[in-house]
Amino acid sequence: MLLQTQIWLNEMDKKISGLAKKFQSPDFYSNIQTEGSSYKLLPFNFERVKGDYLLTNEVGEYVRLKEEELTAFVHQRLDTSSKSYAALKSRHFLYEAGEESPIDLLSLKLRTKHSVYRQFTSLHIFVVSLRCDYSCPYCQVSRKKEAASEYDMDEATALRSLDFVFRTPSEYIKIEFQGGEPLLNWEMIKFIVIEAEKINKIEGRNLAFVIATNLTLVNDEILEFCYQHNILVSTSLDGPSEIHDRNRPRPGKDGHEIVRRNIEKVRSRLGPDKISALMTTSELSLSSSNEIIDEYLDAGFNGIFLRPLSPYGFAIKTHQIEKYDFERFFEFYKESLGYIFKINESGVTFTEEYTSLILRKIFQSYPTGYVDLQSPAGAGLSAIVFNYDGDVYASDESRMLAEMEDKRFKLGNILTDSYETIFLESGLLDVIENSLTDSMPGCYQCAYKPFCGSDPVYHYATQKDFVGHKAFSSFCVKTKSIVNYLLDIMENDPVRRNILQSWI
Ligand code: SF4
Structure with missing residues (x-):
């Protein structure tokens, strides 16, 4: 019996180390930089909205890009003298080689957001x-x-x-x-x-x-x-x-x-x-x-x-x-x-x-x-x-x-x-763990995540699940619809933009 258990454990070890080989080392991910490029990417999510792409980062900064700009950006070929490059740089979507302060600044903003x-x-x-x-x-x-x-x-x-x-x-x-x-x-x-x-x-x-x-x-x-x-x-x-x-x-x-x-x-x-x-x-x-x-x-x-x-x-x-x-x-x-x-x-x-x-x-x-x-x-x-x-x-x-x-x-x-x-000991920690949008299926890759949140009680009441399937969630549709509607006004209607700005 002991021998069988040992054999099973050895097999599991092999499987796990086999799986682990599918991932590169942390250095590989932290140092990605296309040869000849002067910048590196910072974390962001994106979503196609009305033909363009809405990019957001962890602290809620956002940029809109055309498809060709997004492609050039992620391949680190974006023209560094373009307006989009300047916007992406100032809003912490990229940082230039040798710079450390953008990462510190991003961390500071993230801490403030969660304060x-x-x-x-x-x-x-x-x-x-x-x-x-x-x-x-x-x-x-x-x-x-x-x-x-x-x-x-x-x-x-x-x-x-x-x-x-x-x-x-x-x-x-x-x-x-x-x-x-x-x-x-x-x-x-x-x-x-x-x-x-x-x-x-x-x-x-x-x-x-x-x-x-x-x-x-x-x-x-x-x-x-x-x-x-x-x-x-x-x-x-x-x-x-x-x-x-x-x-x-x-x-x-x-x-x-x-x-x-x-x-x-x-x-x-x-x-x-x-x-x-x-x-x-x-x-x-x-x-x-x-x-x-x-x-x-x-x-x-x-x-x-x-x-x-x-x-x-x-x-x-x-x-x-x-x-x-x-x-x-x-x-x-x-x-x-x-x-x-x-x-x-x-x-x-x-x-x-x-x-x-x-x-x-x-x-x-x-x-x-x-x-x-x-x-x-x-x-x-x-x-x-x-x-x-x-x-x-x-x-x-x-x-x-x-x-x-x-x-x-x-x-x-x-x-x-x-x-x-x-x-x-009440199960509250379980609820909290299941309500982190950063790890939640449907949310962790979502461009609207910084403007959203999670409501485990609502999803449990409507879908009998803390997380819920976001494709069937009115909570999710509400955030996306209202954010899109407001961004549209802020970008295209100067009179109403002034009014909205005065509210905040
Ligand atoms: S609930 Fe919907 S809008 Fe909110 S973060 Fe999750 S997927 Fe995005």
Whole structure:
């Protein structure tokens, strides 16, 4: 038996060394330089777009080349006095023999792009109640009835969650209260804010609070507390009443009237910049882009985030998610952006937030901090969720998935598990490892990689796989379509380019 094992091992050794012979030594790859050429290539990806080639590198610089230029470039025969050569050199696609600084500069930019991970988890979401007074058909969290108080967070769970929050090495800590409708458990929000501030007297972190609320229960006492503790407010506004009240039904059918009235109430007590709003695109929204944007202007906002539906919770149960595909959303996005350009051309500054994020990814060296477009994914690394019952999830979407009985992304329970167990033994490392676009099939060679990220929860929800097949991924199509659309404007439309530049 021992002899047989030894023979098998010898055979395996031979096979492995046979395989290894197929690769050249590292020196071979680091010193490739065509004889007579004065430059070497740096890493890049490319994609054919409308007859030309889009080249991008690790830090998100990009260049467009004609096919013959690309061929000459990779064979190191490109005319060194050409414009394309100058662009490729200045954007770190090549370096000249004897130069070391381009590689150092590229490394520095790469470190800066990924610097968000130095901070580790900074966003801590507390789901203080799953109860809600609304019954939105697209709700992603499977809310519970208003009277069901067993879905509220209690003090013991809140205190243990705060222990976890302050274990993060991050200098910045943002605690966001979500639901259901978090104001239905207002006493718990107050408790958590006061306790967090007590701990922070010793910790001295940069601590911020946000309440994500439909604003129905906002009153003077709540606003006074928010004012005293510098708490920001985030609400939902889907458009004019015809859209908002149908998307977000509540008893009395007066959600729109309440939210508009209370947006003003919040502004007048907390200040004009202390409230923001999010919209969700339902099937009804698709034909009303201008009216939705007008509503945001009328409500005093200077921007909008055009958000498609997410494939979780009631959006699945009520089949809302099937009512339009990405192509239809993209039409809506382009129509909306066209109208937003007109508003800006008339002298009023109004932005589309997702567009701003993508532009910052393309044109700025610093990370955007947008959790949904990170590699490795922001789940657990940048954000973490403490559910009302003590369960801990890697992201808001993971929690939404769990409410659909799929607890694949549950990291543990703070009442029974340690910080180390939750971060190191829960399967989170597996998710993170599977969310690196640099090694992900379909992504590692993609020219859009620097402007994209990975979303293992989305791909698991839609394809039952962390990585997902990118040919069937709306997440992937969305990045490519929007980046192409924006680059086209930046390169060919000087008026709109100026507007987009002003947003970043
Ligand atoms: S998801 Fe698509 S666009 Fe994004 S990096 Fe992967 S292949 Fe490219």
